[in-house]
Amino acid sequence: MKKKVGIPRALLYYKYEAMWTTFFEELGAEVIISPETNKTIKDLAVRFAPDEDCYSTKLFFGHFLYLKDEVDFFFIPRFGSNHEDNVGCPKFLGLAQVLNSLYPDFPEIIMPYYSKAKANHGKRRLLRLILEIGFKFTWNPLRILRAGKRAFKAQVEYEEQLYISEKHLKEWIKSQIVLNEKPNLENRNKPLKVALVGHRYVLNDDLSSLDIQENLAQKGVDIITSFQMPRCTIENQMNKLDYNLYFTDAREILGTITYFLENNTIDGILQLAVFSCGLDSITLELAARYSRRQPETPLLQLVIDELTSEVGFGTRIEAFLDMIDRRELK
Amino acid sequence: MTFTFPHFGSLTYVFEILLRELGRNDLLLPKKPSKKTSELGSRYSPEFVCTPFKLTLGTFIEMLDMGADELGIGGGNMYCRFGLYWPVQRLILEDLGYDFKYSPIPIYDKPLNIVKSLQAISNDLTVWEAIQALRTTWIKTRHIELVDKFHFKYRTLELEKGLADRLADETHRKIVEIEKLGELRKYSKKLPKLFANNIETDKEKEKDAIRIGVCGEIYVALEPALNLDVHRKLNELGVITKNCVSLGMLIDFGRKINPFKTLPYKKARKVAKPYIGQRCGGEAQENIGDIILYKRKKWEGLVHLYPFTCMPEIITRSIAPQVSKEYEMPFLSLVVDEHTAEAGFQTRLEAFVDLLRRKKQKIASS
Numbered sequence: 001m002k003k004k005v006g007i008p009r010a011l012l013y014y015k016y017e018a019m020w021t022t023f024f025e026e027l028g029a030e031v032i033i034s035p036e037t038n039k040t041i042k043d044l045a046v047r048f049a050p051d052e053d054c055y056s057t058k059l060f061f062g063h064f065l066y067l068k069d070e071v072d073f074f075f076i077p078r079f080g081s082n083h084e085d086n087v088g089c090p091k092f093l094g095l096a097q098v099l100n101s102l103y104p105d106f107p108e109i110i111m112p113y114y115s116k117a118k119a120n121h122g123k124r125r126l127l128r129l130i131l132e133i134g135f136k137f138t139w140n141p142l143r144i145l146r147a148g149k150r151a152f153k154a155q156v157e158y159e160e161q162l163y164i165s166e167k168h169l170k171e172w173i174k175s176q177i178v179l180n181e182k183p184n185l186e187n188r189n190k191p192l193k194v195a196l197v198g199h200r201y202v203l204n205d206d207l208s209s210l211d212i213q214e215n216l217a218q219k220g221v222d223i224i225t226s227f228q229m230p231r232c233t234i235e236n237q238m239n240k241l242d243y244n245l246y247f248t249d250a251r252e253i254l255g256t257i258t259y260f261l262e263n264n265t266i267d268g269i270l271q272l273a274v275f276s277c278g279l280d281s282i283t284l285e286l287a288a289r290y291s292r293r294q295p296e297t298p299l300l301q302l303v304i305d306e307l308t309s310e311v312g313f314g315t316r317i318e319a320f321l322d323m324i325d326r327r328e329l330k
Numbered sequence: 331m332t333f334t335f336p337h338f339g340s341l342t343y344v345f346e347i348l349l350r351e352l353g354r355n356d357l358l359l360p361k362k363p364s365k366k367t368s369e370l371g372s373r374y375s376p377e378f379v380c381t382p383f384k385l386t387l388g389t390f391i392e393m394l395d396m397g398a399d400e401l402g403i404g405g406g407n408m409y410c411r412f413g414l415y416w417p418v419q420r421l422i423l424e425d426l427g428y429d430f431k432y433s434p435i436p437i438y439d440k441p442l443n444i445v446k447s448l449q450a451i452s453n454d455l456t457v458w459e460a461i462q463a464l465r466t467t468w469i470k471t472r473h474i475e476l477v478d479k480f481h482f483k484y485r486t487l488e489l490e491k492g493l494a495d496r497l498a499d500e501t502h503r504k505i506v507e508i509e510k511l512g513e514l515r516k517y518s519k520k521l522p523k524l525f526a527n528n529i530e531t532d533k534e535k536e537k538d539a540i541r542i543g544v545c546g547e548i549y550v551a552l553e554p555a556l557n558l559d560v561h562r563k564l565n566e567l568g569v570i571t572k573n574c575v576s577l578g579m580l581i582d583f584g585r586k587i588n589p590f591k592t593l594p595y596k597k598a599r600k601v602a603k604p605y606i607g608q609r610c611g612g613e614a615q616e617n618i619g620d621i622i623l624y625k626r627k628k629w630e631g632l633v634h635l636y637p638f639t640c641m642p643e644i645i646t647r648s649i650a651p652q653v654s655k656e657y658e659m660p661f662l663s664l665v666v667d668e669h670t671a672e673a674g675f676q677t678r679l680e681a682f683v684d685l686l687r688r689k690k691q692k693i694a695s696s
Contacts, residue, residue: 050648052639052665078608080409090409093610094645101605101652113608117407243417243434246407276378278641282414285376289421303377 002030006071008063009034014201018158019151026147027137034063037207054277055305080115086246173265181217191222198272200227226256250279257287264296275305334358334398336386339552351463353453358398363555368668381637381667382549399430406436409611468582480525485565487531545574545617546635567683574620612642630686631660638667
C-alpha cells in the first residue's frame, strides 16, 4: 500500500507546491493535499489555532487538522531561506515543532530544517535531507536521488512559468498581453490596470483573499500580481534602498509597489495585508510613506482577518475603482 | 551632532559606556519613558507593529525635541523585524519634520562587521581602538548585570525600603565611571560585601522567599517602562527575581570564544533542541531552554514576557505550556503592549506567586 503524505494547502505550499508534490510522487508516495480553504477549515482554524497568530498561520492550523485522519505523514518543512542574508518569516521555522508539541499523537511530521541564511546550509545539507526523507518511503537510493532531481527541475520550470520577463512586463503595461483572467469589459471600454500586491498564500487563497482576483476581473480590471513580477525588477528596486529589507516576501511586495509608484505606468496599486503579520506591519507603513512621496499612482491598502466582511471589502474596492475612473475623466 | 539611543533598562548604562569608550562626548542620555512617551510613539506607529517599536519611536521623538540629532539603534539582518525599525522610523520622523541622522549598528552579525560599524560612529578611532572599546563594554556589561542580580535580591529582603534601589544606582554609576579595568575587577570583588554590609536583610523572609526567573523578549524583559516594572512588583511580593536574558549573548565575545566557559544561553539552546531545533529569532529557543535549566536549578517558576504581535515569541508561547507540563515547571506567559493595565497585570502576578507559595508549602509539609 502506498504511504500517504499530507501537505496542508497554506503558507509555503503556494511557493513550493511543484517541488514537494513531484518529490513525493516520484518516491512512490500518495500525496494528499488539503482542499482549498473552505468554511470547515476556517472554523477549525479559528477554534484551535493560537489566538495571536496571523490569519494565514491560523488557516494553516485548519488545513493541518483537516488532514489528520487521512494521512500517514505530514510534510511541514522548517524552511528559513535560500539566500545568504534574506530570511523568511520566523513562524515558518517554528510551525512544525509547535504543531508537534501541541498534538503529539498525530501522524509523524516530516520537518527538514534548511536555511541558507544564519545556519549556512548548502548543497550537502540538501542532499542529506533528501536522502533522510527518501528512506522513509523507499530503500533505493538511486530512486531517491532521481526524485530529488526531478523535484528541483519541476520547481525551476514552475518558477520560469510563473515569473514573467521584463519584456512581458512592458508588453503588459502597454496592454498587449493579459497575464491573468481576461477582464470583463461590459461596463468599460478599456480595462483598468491594477497591480495586486500581497503574500502569495493570501492572493492565491480564494477564501482569505475573498476571491479578489476573480472579483477584479469581473469589474473590468486587468491585474498583475506581485509574485508574477520579474525577479530582476524586484532586485533592482531593492538595490535602490539604502537598507537591506531582509524578508523575502517583503522584498517582493515592496519591490512591486515602489516599481509602479516610480514609473507611474498603471492606474492603481492594491495591497492586501494580513492582520498581525509581522512583515506586513512594516511593508504597509513603508509603502504608505513612499506613496505619499510619489503620489501619482493611487495605492489602496486593505487588511484582512477572519472577521472581514465581504460587503465592506467589496465596497472599498469599488470606491477605489470609482476614484481611479474619476481621475481619468479629469 | 548630539547622539542619543533608546532607553533600555539598566542596559542604558551599557550603551553609555560603549559610546563614551568610542569617544563620543556629545551624548544626550535618554530619559526614562513615561506614559506620554508610549502615547506619542503609538500615535505615529503602524497599527500592529510590536510594542518596542512604539516605545523607541516615542523616546526618539522626545529626544529630538530636546535637541538630539543622531539616533543610534540596532540593525542588520535577523529573523525579527527589529532590524527594520530604523528605516520605518526614519520615514515617520522625516514626515514629522525632524532633521536627524540614523546610525544603525548591526547585531547578530560577524564580529568584524560590528566593530566596523562601531568605528563608523566613533570619534575617529582606529579598528583596534574600536575593538578595545567593545571589549571594555562587554566586560563592564558583566558587572552591570551582576549588580542587577544583587539589586533584585536585596530589594526583596531589605528592611528599609529604597536602600537597594539607591545602592544599585550608585554602583551602576560607579561602574560606568571607573576607567581602568584592573580597578573594575577589584571593585566588583567588593560588590557582594557592599550589598551585604549596607543593606540589612530580613532573615525570616529569606527563608521563605521564592525565586522566579524573568525571561522573554529582551527589550520587554529589561525595560521597566514596558514591563510595568515587573521585577519591582515581584520583589514587593517577596520574590527574588533574576533576568534570564542578557545582552552578553550578543556582545560578550570574550566569553563566547572562551572554551572553558559556557554561557547560559548556549546551555539553554542545547537543552531546548528537542522542542525547538533551530534559532528562529528573538529569544524563542533560549526561553524554552530556560524552563528546563531553571527547573534543574530548583527555581520555583518563570515569568515570560513578550510584546504583542512579536513573531518569535508566539512560537515560545505555543510550545512552552507543553514543556512546562513535562518538567513540572510553573510558567506564566504575559503579553505586554501600551494598553496593558497595571491592575490586571498585578493580579495575575499575585495569583501566580500565591500558587507557587502554596506549592512550596505543600512540598515542605509533606
